[in-house]
Amino acid sequence: MPWEFRSDCPIYAQLIEKIEQKICSGVYPPGTKLPPVRDLAQEAAVNPNTMQRALARLEDVGLLYTHRTSGRFVTEDTDLIRQLKNRLVQEHIRDFLEKMRQLGFGREEILAAISRIMEESKDE
Amino acid sequence: MPWEFRSDCPIYAQLIEKIEQKICSGVYPPGTKLPPVRDLAQEAAVNPNTMQRALARLEDVGLLYTHRTSGRFVTEDTDLIRQLKNRLVQEHIRDFLEKMRQLGFGREEILAAISRIMEESKDE
DNA sequence: ATTCTTGTATTAAGACCTTAATACAATAAT
DNA sequence: ATTATTGTATTAAGGTCTTAATACAAGAAT
Structure with missing residues (x-):
């Protein structure tokens, strides 16, 4: 594919x-x-x-x-891979939080919205 | 700027x-x-x-x-703007969840990681 | 009426991205 | 030894993106 x-x-x-x-x-x-x-x-x-x-x-x-x-x-070098993984995770989270913040979402609202969408797609 | x-x-x-x-x-x-x-x-x-x-x-x-x-x-057309906002929020969340999922993060781990990073940057 | 401000269109140049078609060097496989 | 496989390099073409320098049309401001 x-x-x-x-x-x-x-x-x-x-x-x-x-x-x-x-x-x-x-x-x-x-x-x-x-x-x-x-x-x-x-x-x-x-x-x-x-x-x-x-x-x-x-x-x-x-x-x-x-x-x-x-x-x-x-x-x-599994250490290098782990570093990369940590970096990616941090980047993804920071980018995401920044985008949501700019849309006017506070911390609680973000968590709530995520939980809601997680629920919606639970059956996959 | x-x-x-x-x-x-x-x-x-x-x-x-x-x-x-x-x-x-x-x-x-x-x-x-x-x-x-x-x-x-x-x-x-x-x-x-x-x-x-x-x-x-x-x-x-x-x-x-x-x-x-x-x-x-x-x-x-405030309705159009609201629609866009909803679309963006959904996209951001879905993209984020997909990336984290591919890195091996389950639902709980994602929420935990977010909370942790939120705490770290609370003083801004 | 004249000038200014606005969006729009055009042309040219250079840079980068992608594909295509080859070709080469060095090792693996036989 | 010969062949196949591997990464690598080269050249050419066409496309897109970005900038630059203009120019134009039409309403706004004066």
Whole structure:
């Protein structure tokens, strides 16, 4: 199934986010070999160059590493992964709270609204 | 003060979000006259064309309307504004919950994490 | 009537994003 | 040794985004 992208942001940036998510959530566990660029590109329905660009960025920050010809692997540095996960969680929460605050929601209202929507989608 | 933009998304898209926020939160109340395009552009530190593009989109959805030469105004349709606000709230919550879920957070953990971060930034 | 202010349109340039089509180097697999 | 697989690099094309510099039309202000 092709990955889904918003049209308002560069695909390569969205690829980075998605792959980070997959690493943090254990879809791609530490030390695991990733599928080849070409396969990943096809899976995401994206040009290999675009996928390559995203992977290169993730390599820059140490999340992936490459054995020139045998493939690309997720780092075994579980500490780094945990740091990333914490960073993402913090960012998501802060961004969310800021958006809600700007819409005039106080702390209690935010929690209430979340609980309500959680209830609504409980049956999934 | 120039508005702030992320580098990973088109400016015009971010302008749309910001202006929507300002309308929903009452910074630009219903029926109010907006500053001229040129002023808004300067305030945001953006090219007038870019600001114009964002405003045109907001007009497309009925959130703004124009009197050709006297200026641009926020709609007086408070119902439309309320609908937008509800839509934004829902989107923000759903997006947030989805991201957290993908990081392995259950409902309780999400609420706990939010409460914790709320506490941390209580003194602002 | 004249000038100012407003939104709008146009053209050009440069930067970035995406795709496509190749090609190459180095190791793995046979 | 030969072939296949892997990441990587290059070039070209077309699209979008952003800025810049103008110009115009029409109502507002004087």
